[in-house]
Amino acid sequence: xxxxxxxxxxxxxxxxxxxxxxxxxxxxxxxxxxxxxxxxxxxxxxxxxxxxxxxxxxxxxxxxxxxxxxxxxxxxxxxxxxxxxxxxxxxxxxxxxxxxxxxxxxxxxxxxxxxxxxxxxxxxxxxxxxxxxxxxxxxxxxxxxxxxxxxxxxxxxxxxxxxxxxxxxxxxxxxxxxxxxxxxxxx
Numbered sequence: 001x002x003x004x005x006x007x008x009x010x011x012x013x014x015x016x017x018x019x020x021x022x023x024x025x026x027x028x029x030x031x032x033x034x035x036x037x038x039x040x041x042x043x044x045x046x047x048x049x050x051x052x053x054x055x056x057x058x059x060x061x062x063x064x065x066x067x068x069x070x071x072x073x074x075x076x077x078x079x080x081x082x083x084x085x086x087x088x089x090x091x092x093x094x095x096x097x098x099x100x101x102x103x104x105x106x107x108x109x110x111x112x113x114x115x116x117x118x119x120x121x122x123x124x125x126x127x128x129x130x131x132x133x134x135x136x137x138x139x140x141x142x143x144x145x146x147x148x149x150x151x152x153x154x155x156x157x158x159x160x161x162x163x164x165x166x167x168x169x170x171x172x173x174x175x176x177x178x179x180x181x182x183x184x185x186x187x
Contacts, residue, residue, distance in 0.1 A: 033183030034063040044171040052081040069098045089120040107140035128161035148177050
């Protein structure tokens with residue numbers, strides 16, 4: 001094995017073992033008061049036009065209950081795999097609720113969000129603002145009191161500003177997220 005792979009395996013193993021005692025609250029499925037945040041790269045496959053788009057973005061998520069949270073997302077278009085792509089510039093803001101199904105350290109979830117989108121295509125130079133709707137599903141794995149791994153997929157529906165068709169896309173991502181317990185749930 002390469003040295004990078006060995007270091008990565010050791011780091012993950014260490015965090016998992018070190019987090020065993022400190023994540024007792026998370027291991028029991030208690031999430032109320034947990035604040036989570038991420039930043040990631042989001043590859044996106046458009047459904048009505050050819051091309052893979054790449055976004056940079058992230059979210060902030062607050063668990064107001066062990067099984068429910070409120071989440072806000074932001075995504076900024078940074079490029080397309082095929083040149084020239086259909087999208088020239090695109091910013092999305094979304095907010096909504098997530099439903100979790102906690103089992104020990106594992107958190108499968110589903111959620112719905114609404115928001116707005118500011119889009120500029122390569123066909124025209126005008127920026128158009130319209131609404132967007134997202135349905136998402138994913139999985140969180142709590143490694144340590146302050147860290148978790150996440151994997152998610154979402155379907156985003158919005159209208160194309162210049163054509164009579166939706167500008168739908170599938171967007172996915174995964175990575176390491178940060179979390180902070182904001183209240184003591186042991187009381």
